[in-house]
Amino acid sequence: MSPSGLQTELTRRMNRRPLIIVVWDGAGMRARQLIGSAGFPPDALKVIGDAFEDAWAELASHVSSDPTVVDAARLSLAEIVVGIARAGPIDYDRIKTAAVDVFCTVHRIGI
Numbered sequence: 001m002s003p004s005g006l007q008t009e010l011t012r013r014m015n016r017r018p019l020i021i022v023v024w025d026g027a028g029m030r031a032r033q034l035i036g037s038a039g040f041p042p043d044a045l046k047v048i049g050d051a052f053e054d055a056w057a058e059l060a061s062h063v064s065s066d067p068t069v070v071d072a073a074r075l076s077l078a079e080i081v082v083g084i085a086r087a088g089p090i091d092y093d094r095i096k097t098a099a100v101d102v103f104c105t106v107h108r109i110g111i
Contacts, residue, residue, distance in 0.1 A: 030071065031078035038082045044090045051095035052081045058100055062109045077103050 035048055056077055063073045081099045104111055 031074040034075065034078040035082060038085070040085065040090070044085070047090050047092050048081060048085045048095060051092050051099065052078060055081065055096045055099040055103070058096075058111070059103055059109070062111060073103075073107070076106070080106070 031052070032049070035052055036045060038045075038048075040048060056074060059073070059077065060070075063069060077099060080102045081095060084095050084098045084102070100111070103109070
């Protein structure tokens with residue numbers, strides 16, 4: 001799935017027109033919307049978004065695969081990332097590392 005949580009997949013052609021299926025991944029979209037609406041400039045949003053996605057990649061295997069749990073976990077991580085970013089400075093390594101540490105502490109996950 002795409003990091004933005006919205007995946008478009010060309011599945012087949014019918015009547016010479018492509019059939020597009022859009023898959024809504026609410027967890028990814030809601031977390032990314034939270035980050036995107038936090039009021040940071042575009043260059044900072046890129047760094048924050050990358051730190052969020054990479055932190056999630058590190059944490060995802062420690063979270064249930066239940067979509068409801070994934071949604072809640074991604075939202076929690078997004079809130080943590082935004083809080084860390086607001087405290088400044090906007091630094092990828094600082095945001096990613098701190099977000100993973102805080103998430104693990106809050107959710108009692110040992111990595």
